[in-house]
Amino acid sequence: MARLLLAKEVNGELCSALLTRCALLKERGVFPCLATVRVGFSEADVSYERSINKRCENIGIKVKNIVLEERTPTEKVIQEIVNLNMDDEVHGILLFKPLPPQIDERRVSDIIDASKDVDAAGRITAANPYLGRNDGFAPCTAEAVMQILRHYAVRLEGSHAVVLGRSDVIGKPLSMMLLSENATVTICHSKTANLPEICRQADIIIAAVGVPKMLTQEYFSPGQVVIDVGIHVEEDGSMCGDVDFAAADPIVAAITPVPGGVGAVTTTMLAQAVITAASRLTE
Amino acid sequence: MARLLLAKEVNGELCSALLTRCALLKERGVFPCLATVRVGFSEADVSYERSINKRCENIGIKVKNIVLEERTPTEKVIQEIVNLNMDDEVHGILLFKPLPPQIDERRVSDIIDASKDVDAAGRITAANPYLGRNDGFAPCTAEAVMQILRHYAVRLEGSHAVVLGRSDVIGKPLSMMLLSENATVTICHSKTANLPEICRQADIIIAAVGVPKMLTQEYFSPGQVVIDVGIHVEEDGSMCGDVDFAAADPIVAAITPVPGGVGAVTTTMLAQAVITAASRLTE
Numbered sequence: 001m002a003r004l005l006l007a008k009e010v011n012g013e014l015c016s017a018l019l020t021r022c023a024l025l026k027e028r029g030v031f032p033c034l035a036t037v038r039v040g041f042s043e044a045d046v047s048y049e050r051s052i053n054k055r056c057e058n059i060g061i062k063v064k065n066i067v068l069e070e071r072t073p074t075e076k077v078i079q080e081i082v083n084l085n086m087d088d089e090v091h092g093i094l095l096f097k098p099l100p101p102q103i104d105e106r107r108v109s110d111i112i113d114a115s116k117d118v119d120a121a122g123r124i125t126a127a128n129p130y131l132g133r134n135d136g137f138a139p140c141t142a143e144a145v146m147q148i149l150r151h152y153a154v155r156l157e158g159s160h161a162v163v164l165g166r167s168d169v170i171g172k173p174l175s176m177m178l179l180s181e182n183a184t185v186t187i188c189h190s191k192t193a194n195l196p197e198i199c200r201q202a203d204i205i206i207a208a209v210g211v212p213k214m215l216t217q218e219y220f221s222p223g224q225v226v227i228d229v230g231i232h233v234e235e236d237g238s239m240c241g242d243v244d245f246a247a248a249d250p251i252v253a254a255i256t257p258v259p260g261g262v263g264a265v266t267t268t269m270l271a272q273a274v275i276t277a278a279s280r281l282t283e
Numbered sequence: 284m285a286r287l288l289l290a291k292e293v294n295g296e297l298c299s300a301l302l303t304r305c306a307l308l309k310e311r312g313v314f315p316c317l318a319t320v321r322v323g324f325s326e327a328d329v330s331y332e333r334s335i336n337k338r339c340e341n342i343g344i345k346v347k348n349i350v351l352e353e354r355t356p357t358e359k360v361i362q363e364i365v366n367l368n369m370d371d372e373v374h375g376i377l378l379f380k381p382l383p384p385q386i387d388e389r390r391v392s393d394i395i396d397a398s399k400d401v402d403a404a405g406r407i408t409a410a411n412p413y414l415g416r417n418d419g420f421a422p423c424t425a426e427a428v429m430q431i432l433r434h435y436a437v438r439l440e441g442s443h444a445v446v447l448g449r450s451d452v453i454g455k456p457l458s459m460m461l462l463s464e465n466a467t468v469t470i471c472h473s474k475t476a477n478l479p480e481i482c483r484q485a486d487i488i489i490a491a492v493g494v495p496k497m498l499t500q501e502y503f504s505p506g507q508v509v510i511d512v513g514i515h516v517e518e519d520g521s522m523c524g525d526v527d528f529a530a531a532d533p534i535v536a537a538i539t540p541v542p543g544g545v546g547a548v549t550t551t552m553l554a555q556a557v558i559t560a561a562s563r564l565t566e
Contacts, residue, residue, distance in 0.1 A: 130413035191467075
């Protein structure tokens, strides 16, 4: 049985530190506030929004949930974001993605003010992990993975990390973060040949493919640390990740469960970025 | 014996196409011009400058070689670049790096006007390969490697490319370019464990470590394509790369020689970027 890498253990100290930082800001009249922008009613977005609201409430961050109808045109979304950019009471802006197909996601993302871009949606901020800059904002899910590895003191230097997935929000930024911690990084994707074989050679596997239970027994070998970024709802209503947990658990050394793993740390990283943004914007 | 991947073969068509583009620009009164900025007299810089001058001359590009003394302060270098940014007769700016230690290389690089940043020295342009943008400018050496692979129709999709080195000018951008061509990419560096073993598994090896003849027999296996980015001058005055050519040649399928490989394509990529810049700036 693998050791479980649990969000509640990672979040414990972090959340109480954020609670304190938030209270200190309030003492000087700053009320940290996140605005979320959702277009449409996708189940994944609504569920993530609910988790964000809960985490922020617990820490003392105010949240404004802006919800636009499914068919909203690009210009209207941009106008909402411009308003949030100008609103001094809003310190962070999070846009749920992917946006519906009629919307120019790139333009909308790039319009978010860099000082409020807490999930690194805009190009300038998104390039931070590649350029080796740390201005406090990076994609929250990638940050969450790094936070879990740090919390459990997983050795990164000289380790071989295999990242499955090359998205702008997880695979690519995470690869750069692992590289800057001196891991050897292999970036895999849908065109990769011999994926199970490559995975078996890894010290650390990061699964961010978006396919339920894709990583079966043949992907794993003893001693590995497995981080499962996937979040899927099965037909019976239960949740699962990109990893077939039952298959990996008897083989590997440590693994994040779904739920209770990466997802629940992601909201904490988001809260942390909002508090950082609020501190800076009101300095 | 491996097939030689030769700059002269890659450059042939490319250079004649550039010659034509250059002549057409001149017909409409535009004289493509590159400014190089060198601080000090390092042998590598002087040699690269000479190669640039020769390539540009052959294609019809004018070159201004600006040479500043070794101890030039940051502000003075910045002033030179600001002048070049404003000079309408200059279309491309190339800065020789690394700069001497007293100079703030980051600040100096970022001051180069993005429309003239033909070697992607500034942050905004440097992030292009990561962000999947192609505005025509990327680090010239990384572009040269891609050009060689394209010329010889080396299969990238689904291939495993191992990149040795993670510099901002070669390792990192090249990894992103290979990834965008659907290769599986492993990024290795000085902290990587079992480097020879990892290399033996590759379909394509890119050596950009900066250590003469570091890659010996144990790094190679049959069928591989080897691209050697290193350029070193040995004690007897002969040149070599990061690969021990004599050791690799009997094993692998194809290899770039040094000299006559990557370096000689890099200057062509630079010339191409200058012509692109000249076209755009005078549209």
